[in-house]
Amino acid sequence: MDKKDISPMDKIRIALIGYGYWGPNLLRNALGQPRFDVRCVAERDAARRDKLAAAYPDIALESDGLTAIARDDVDAVIIASPADTHFMLAKAALEQGKHVLAEKPMTTTVADGEALAELAEARGCVLMTDHTFLFTPSVRMIKSLYDDGKLGRLSYVDSTRINLGLFNMEANVLWDLAVHDLAILDFILNEEPVHMTVSSHAHLTEESPDLVHLTTYYPSGTMAHFNLSWLSPVKLRRMVFGGDEQMLIWDDLNNDEKIKIYNSGIKLREESQRHVATAEYRIGDISVPRVPTGEALAGVAAHFAAVIDGREESIMDGRRAVRIIRILERAQALLDENRRQIAAAKQ
Ligand SMILES: NC(=O)c1ccc[n+]([C@@H]2O[C@H](COP(=O)([O-])OP(=O)(O)OC[C@H]3O[C@@H](n4cnc5c(N)ncnc54)[C@H](O)[C@@H]3O)[C@@H](O)[C@H]2O)c1
Structure with missing residues (x-):
């Protein structure tokens, strides 16, 4: 039809x-x-x-x-x-x-x-x-700060998405939670990772890891690390963006100060100055922009x-979704291979 x-x-x-x-x-x-x-x-x-x-x-x-x-x-x-x-x-x-x-x-x-x-x-x-997170006001703000060059080149992104549950036998913590972080990064960077490493632990069933650490490397040089867990005593939803102009921390559970921008950084001193110190630190102002409210859904x-x-x-069409599933599929294959190697080593 x-x-x-x-x-x-x-x-x-x-x-x-x-x-x-x-x-x-x-x-x-x-x-x-x-x-x-x-x-x-x-x-x-x-x-x-x-x-x-x-x-x-x-x-x-x-x-x-x-x-x-x-x-x-x-x-x-x-x-x-x-x-x-x-x-x-x-x-x-x-x-x-x-x-x-x-x-x-x-x-x-x-x-x-x-x-x-x-x-x-x-x-x-x-x-x-x-x-969903592509419609979260904080993510929109981070994207526009990045696109406007306010963060500079991103060296790293460090993400923590941990809590107790919801344990789900049909999925694992990678497919359930990493999909959010990967979609956010895909939206901000508009790049697909060229390499990744992954490690996991399954406390309840072998097939369903409830703790995963995934690291992805992007063509522009950004490295991203994702700490994902259904087995944390506390709930944390935090992403750190390490830009060479400014750094930013997004704490999604902090309603008053969701985004903090740090005018901080580090650079190597000129060779002739290195007798004083190798690196020069910039520790500047911290700003807390007002993030609009609104339900992402x-x-x-x-x-x-x-x-x-x-x-x-569309900013989240079928082709874009496939980019995220490709990362998850590759990460899952690495997890399966790790599991085989650990099982063989234990014998
Ligand atoms: N975007 C987000 O932040 C977010 C958050 C939670 C869940 N999800 C996603 O939403 C989806 C559902 O998750 P959930 O936690 O609500 O699962 P759930 O198991 O609680 O609910 C799924 C419901 O679908 C029904 N169902 C299954 N097959 C059906 C069919 N063929 N016809 C009619 N009903 C059917 C089940 O009876 C069940 O009530 C998953 O893909 C999950 O990843 C997204």
Whole structure:
């Protein structure tokens, strides 16, 4: 079936698939988006459907995502079911000429992601992934500081995304959490890593590491380190950007001082001055800009509507999503190889 053009006078009729942990946030923001008319929610679990029926009596309910996709009164689908269902559901939607916003990660393999991106292009449909953090005001501010040269060349990015849980047997901490950091860095640097190293530990099950340290190296010289854990006693969400002009710390859990910019740096002294000290330190002012507030998912919903309308170019389309999945796939292969080597060494 071909894509149906939606007139700007008509609302974009939406089906949401999956009403578990994250689905309710997407539903709330889809309902708040003036271009959308949420027609239907599909959810396998009967108790969750009952909860939905009580809260939103005007929204039709389906028990299966494929039935929701096939409805005549649906133009676009938002997929918030587990990652291993995204490919099957997104493929069915695109084949029926319907636009897709799939939760992260868009698919669990590069091959599936590329197939979806090709299908979307062939059908003229919008395919996007919810890389939520690209609509976080702090990330927007860091991106514009970087693009304006205020940070200079980035030597390193050091990211900490740790907390206790949510342990998930279907994913591991790499696929669950690194996807956010990698999407943020892809957005800011617009580069793909040329090399990476990775190490992990699995406290509960061998197949599902709950602690991962990933280091990626970018063509422009930036090195990024990601500390990811579901097994930390405290929750930390912090990224340090080491620029040669200024350094920046983003603490996402600090509502008063989310971003701090340090006019600090270090450079080698002239050869003739090195008898005094080898390096010269610059320890300047610290500024704390006011970061606008706003829910990132509202931005994601508005962007999905604007891309369908042709008012905006997508910043998180299928091709971009594949770039992130390619990094995850390579990192996973390295983790698997490490595990084999450690098992062999123990024998
Ligand atoms: N962007 C973010 O910050 C963010 C945060 C959390 C989760 N997520 C993503 O959202 C997705 C869902 O995660 P979750 O934690 O909400 O999972 P979940 O298991 O809590 O919920 C998924 C729901 O989908 C339903 N479901 C599964 N297959 C279905 C089908 N074929 N038809 C209808 N319903 C179906 C399940 O019954 C379940 O209620 C994952 O891809 C996850 O990575 C994104």
